[in-house]
Amino acid sequence: MSNQFWMIWPGNAVASALILFAIAMPFLYAARKLVHNLLHSVGHMIGGPLRLGARWLFATARDMKERNKVVLLAHGREEVGQHIEREFERIGALVTRDLEGYPALQRKLLEEITRVEEDYKKCGEVPPPPPEWVEAVTAIAKVKSDSNEMVQRILEEIKRS
Numbered sequence: 001m002s003n004q005f006w007m008i009w010p011g012n013a014v015a016s017a018l019i020l021f022a023i024a025m026p027f028l029y030a031a032r033k034l035v036h037n038l039l040h041s042v043g044h045m046i047g048g049p050l051r052l053g054a055r056w057l058f059a060t061a062r063d064m065k066e067r068n069k070v071v072l073l074a075h076g077r078e079e080v081g082q083h084i085e086r087e088f089e090r091i092g093a094l095v096t097r098d099l100e101g102y103p104a105l106q107r108k109l110l111e112e113i114t115r116v117e118e119d120y121k122k123c124g125e126v127p128p129p130p131p132e133w134v135e136a137v138t139a140i141a142k143v144k145s146d147s148n149e150m151v152q153r154i155l156e157e158i159k160r161s
Helices: 013-031 032-099 102-124 132-141 149-160
Strands: none
Touching: 013 032, 132 149
């Protein structure tokens, strides 16, 4: 029964609704300007804070975009710095590997240069005069071995020694 308080004829809902609509129409028509003003005022009342909220959201979005840009640039700089540092470490390792044998190579080169210089100096020296026994060997070599058997044995002994 509480649902039927608006019904003019409790048994006929459609007829009750049409009669109520006909009664309400002149009142609604008379109040239309007031309702329009009320809706306009409510719209401005709600629109002002919404407009402020929208500005705040746009400002926050702009700040976040700027902050993200700064963060991305900093991250990029850090990443590039790490990449450059790794490249320098790699190049340092290559240089160390290539030059670690340099002291031994330099020592060998200096020894070889010293040996060549000493050899060059020796080439410039005049050899000492031959000893006197060379003349004796030359004289023995000129002796004819056909004539005497003893001379032949002596020459063979010299050849063996």
